[in-house]
Amino acid sequence: MASLRTFLESLTEEETLRFEEPLELDYTPTALALELEKEQKFPLLWFEKPNGFDMPVVANIFADRDRIAHIAGAPDAAGFNETWLQAESQPIPPRLVESGPVQEVIFTGEEVDVQTLPISRHFQADAGRYIGSGILICKDPDTGVRNLSYQRLQLKGKDRFGASLHSRGHIWDHLIRSRKKGKNLEVAVVIGAHPAIYLAAAAKVAMEVDELDIAGGLLGKPVDLVKCRTIDIEVPAEAEIVIEGELLADESEEEGPYGEYTGYSTYRSTRNVFVVKAVTRREKPIYLDIIPGNSSEHLLLGRCAKEAHVFERLREVVPDVKAINYPKSGTHFHAYISLQKRAEGQARHAIMLLFGLDSYLKLVIAVDEDIDIYNEEDILWAVATRFQADSDLFVVPKVFCNRLDPSAVDGMSAKLGIDATLPPDFEAERIALPPEALERARSALAKLRA
Numbered sequence: 001m002a003s004l005r006t007f008l009e010s011l012t013e014e015e016t017l018r019f020e021e022p023l024e025l026d027y028t029p030t031a032l033a034l035e036l037e038k039e040q041k042f043p044l045l046w047f048e049k050p051n052g053f054d055m056p057v058v059a060n061i062f063a064d065r066d067r068i069a070h071i072a073g074a075p076d077a078a079g080f081n082e083t084w085l086q087a088e089s090q091p092i093p094p095r096l097v098e099s100g101p102v103q104e105v106i107f108t109g110e111e112v113d114v115q116t117l118p119i120s121r122h123f124q125a126d127a128g129r130y131i132g133s134g135i136l137i138c139k140d141p142d143t144g145v146r147n148l149s150y151q152r153l154q155l156k157g158k159d160r161f162g163a164s165l166h167s168r169g170h171i172w173d174h175l176i177r178s179r180k181k182g183k184n185l186e187v188a189v190v191i192g193a194h195p196a197i198y199l200a201a202a203a204k205v206a207m208e209v210d211e212l213d214i215a216g217g218l219l220g221k222p223v224d225l226v227k228c229r230t231i232d233i234e235v236p237a238e239a240e241i242v243i244e245g246e247l248l249a250d251e252s253e254e255e256g257p258y259g260e261y262t263g264y265s266t267y268r269s270t271r272n273v274f275v276v277k278a279v280t281r282r283e284k285p286i287y288l289d290i291i292p293g294n295s296s297e298h299l300l301l302g303r304c305a306k307e308a309h310v311f312e313r314l315r316e317v318v319p320d321v322k323a324i325n326y327p328k329s330g331t332h333f334h335a336y337i338s339l340q341k342r343a344e345g346q347a348r349h350a351i352m353l354l355f356g357l358d359s360y361l362k363l364v365i366a367v368d369e370d371i372d373i374y375n376e377e378d379i380l381w382a383v384a385t386r387f388q389a390d391s392d393l394f395v396v397p398k399v400f401c402n403r404l405d406p407s408a409v410d411g412m413s414a415k416l417g418i419d420a421t422l423p424p425d426f427e428a429e430r431i432a433l434p435p436e437a438l439e440r441a442r443s444a445l446a447k448l449r450a
């Protein structure tokens with residue numbers, strides 16, 4: 001069994017903040033997650049009785065690197081990349097089964113009312129209640145290859161959502177080709193499944209790859225699928241809730257604004273319409289919410305698979321790259337890399353490669369191996385003491401970028417590379433303490449605190 005609930009059972013009590021009393025749902029998960037982030041705390045949030053709804057809501061599951069490692073089956077956060085790459089290279093295709101708990105309760109036709117789902121408002125300027133945690137499953141209209149992706153869905157009525165197919169990924173391409181055939185695009189929206197399926201859905205992989213194969217690779221076994229009731233799509237049998245429907249080929253309407261990963265409310269939208277044909281769910285489902293905007297959860301979910309993927313491509317060409325980090329502060333636009341430099345110009349080489357591999361990036365800082373790339377003070381210390389602006393930076397103007405960057409001009413932005421690695425003739429010696437002195441200090445502190 002690979003379900004959301006089996007995963008939730010594997011979490012410790014300390015990892016979960018459970019609210020047993022009724023609580024207003026609008027804005028509450030977002031506000032709680034962001035308040036806790038300020039204290040550097042990233043617990044799973046569990047709302048047993050959201051006001052006005054008859055099912056619990058869980059959120060913030062992806063807010064923590066250690067929990068993401070646990071989801072992927074990696075030994076720890078540092079081991080995530082390797083675990084991910086193994087799943088990518090040894091995918092396990094899903095298998096079709098006869099029935100599953102996701103179809104314990106079925107609503108079709110007049111019985112459909114998605115307004116009864118605990119769909120929350122997340123940020124003040126949002127146009128309404130939004131599903132940001134739905135995995136949209138569709139199929140390539142020509143090849144039939146499945147695609148999993150996230151697209152925001154604005155609740156518009158009992159059987160209608162506005163959608164923005166932002167970043168124009170594979171689903172956008174599928175819809176364009178469906179339209180040419182004069183057809184709507186069938187889509188199933190999955191809410192609540194084993195979080196490994198959520199990680200796989202966030203991966204940016206080739207159009208020919210079914211993200212569910214990677215989910216199988218992570219889980220070490222095939223994901224069981226059942227056929228939808230009203231469309232030709234298969235969904236995880238162990239999911240909590242599935243909304244079956246169609247993206248309309250020939251209709252568009254207002255959608256947004258919505259709080260995006262940049263930390264801004266965005267009015268950009270592809271203005272699509274999603275019409276619901278059926279809702280299937282478990283008898284007692286759990287609704288999974290994802291904290292949107294530039295929350296730890298949203299940014300981590302969006303980038304952990306990308307980090308692993310990009311790191312591997314980088315290392316193929318520059319084997320001395322040791323680590324990569326997309327810091328939360330850079331909201332997908334900044335990355336730090338560390339390398340064991342063997343020749344001058346190697347850091348620039350790695351930086352240029354990285355810009356080529358990820359069009360979102362605007363700033364890459366390269367540092368030596370002794371710098372902790374997860375510690376931004378350490379990064380800035382390296383910039384302060386190992387970098388000269390007249391010789392150690394380069395700018396590439398007018399490169400294709402992500403359109404949600406509010407400072408981009410005509411879909412293009414400049415790329416800034418900063419080489420903060422030591423020059424070969426560097427004179428200064430980094431101050432240090434004898435290891436036994438550090439050990440003494442640590443045990444003295446531990447005694448004091450015991």
Ligand code: MN
Binds near residue numbers: 209
């Ligand atoms: Mn795809």
